[in-house]
Amino acid sequence: MAGVTDSVFRRIILRMGGCGLVSTEMTNAASVSPKALKRHHLLDFYPEERPLTMQLSGNEPDLVAFAAASVEQLGADIIDINCGCPSPKVTGGGHGSALLKDLPKLGQVLRAVKAAVNVPVTLKFRAGWDEARLNFLETAKIAEDAGIAALALHPRTKEQAYKGQADWSRVAAVKQHVGIPVIGSGDVADAMDALIRLRDSGADGVMIGRAAMENPWIFMQIAQLRSGVPMFEPTPADKLAFLQTYVDLCLAEMPERLALNKLKQMIGQFAVGLPGSASVRASVHRSSSVDNARKALEQFFDPYMVAVV
Numbered sequence: 001m002a003g004v005t006d007s008v009f010r011r012i013i014l015r016m017g018g019c020g021l022v023s024t025e026m027t028n029a030a031s032v033s034p035k036a037l038k039r040h041h042l043l044d045f046y047p048e049e050r051p052l053t054m055q056l057s058g059n060e061p062d063l064v065a066f067a068a069a070s071v072e073q074l075g076a077d078i079i080d081i082n083c084g085c086p087s088p089k090v091t092g093g094g095h096g097s098a099l100l101k102d103l104p105k106l107g108q109v110l111r112a113v114k115a116a117v118n119v120p121v122t123l124k125f126r127a128g129w130d131e132a133r134l135n136f137l138e139t140a141k142i143a144e145d146a147g148i149a150a151l152a153l154h155p156r157t158k159e160q161a162y163k164g165q166a167d168w169s170r171v172a173a174v175k176q177h178v179g180i181p182v183i184g185s186g187d188v189a190d191a192m193d194a195l196i197r198l199r200d201s202g203a204d205g206v207m208i209g210r211a212a213m214e215n216p217w218i219f220m221q222i223a224q225l226r227s228g229v230p231m232f233e234p235t236p237a238d239k240l241a242f243l244q245t246y247v248d249l250c251l252a253e254m255p256e257r258l259a260l261n262k263l264k265q266m267i268g269q270f271a272v273g274l275p276g277s278a279s280v281r282a283s284v285h286r287s288s289s290v291d292n293a294r295k296a297l298e299q300f301f302d303p304y305m306v307a308v309v
């Protein structure tokens with residue numbers, strides 16, 4: 001997730017266990033020069049994150065292929081092409097879900113990337129541009145024919161953005177239509193929901209986005225539920241500890257101003273499941289330093305810290 005799944009977030013999730021694969025944030029294929037990498041840091045990673053997917057966006061076959069070869073050199077274990085981002089800034093340049101309106105171009109991009117690298121190439125895509133132009137089956141087939149190793153479908157349209165619900169029957173239909181692994185993405189809310197969606201769609205995997213910001217323990221909980229061991233339920237103390245570790249790791253990687261912004265972004269979703277979430281969100285957002293934000297968090301969690309004798 002752009003703005004979220006940086007190296008700090010990926011490492012904190014992976015350390016908890018249960019998550020099989022993480023991805024970098026989407027990176028524009030035109031921004032992988034050594035100079036650009038130093039500026040945006042989107043493809044920075046630690047060896048403990050591997051296997052790691054690096055996701056690229058772009059619509060010029062030669063440029064995306066060149067970028068793919070460059071990120072393979074950086075250490076990408078999988079290269080994913082984004083054909084799903086609905087943001088007007090991205091689609092305006094013909095990237096992301098705009099490729100759903102030009103499938104021959106998408107095929108060219110995928111074939112060029114495939115020819116340029118040795119690591120597996122995967123595709124993340126949406127169901128179509130809008131309900132009148134659903135083309136997820138055709139897109140999936142084009143990708144399979146181009147030698148793509150696996151697909152991840154977020155079964156909303158570009159027009160839907162994040163509105164309505166992800167229609168997982170489309171994930172099931174893609175799974176029936178192609179012979180390569182299919183991963184479903186969209187609205188997985190908790191561990192049980194993940195297993196139900198896996199079973200009902202026949203998908204080979206689930207991809208979890210927003211729920212991991214609200215409940216970073218979700219991957220661990222899925223693994224526990226699958227293997228029949230009691231599911232870890234984080235206490236308020238665990239939640240506070242998570243936020244503190246998160247901000248500590250951010251401070252180790254970036255200036256305080258950026259670390260504070262990261263915490264502000266994280267608390268927006270993380271606070272969803274907490275009673276009184278609006279107040280903690282507001283006080284973290286008002287904070288002008290990490291120390292102030294930490295104090296606001298400690299104050300918020302204090303009443304829930306029951307002493308265990």
Ligand SMILES: Cc1cc2nc3c(=O)[nH]c(=O)nc-3n(C[C@H](O)[C@H](O)[C@H](O)COP(=O)(O)O)c2cc1C
Pocket residue numbers: 001002003004024025026055082084085124154185186187188207208209210211
């Ligand atoms: C803040 C945010 C950033 C996202 N950035 C990306 C991205 O960079 N690449 C991508 O393939 N999908 C991105 N997505 C889409 C998610 O991967 C996922 O398909 C979508 O959110 C639905 O899944 P969810 O309900 O589990 O969040 C993003 C979603 C959100 C909310």
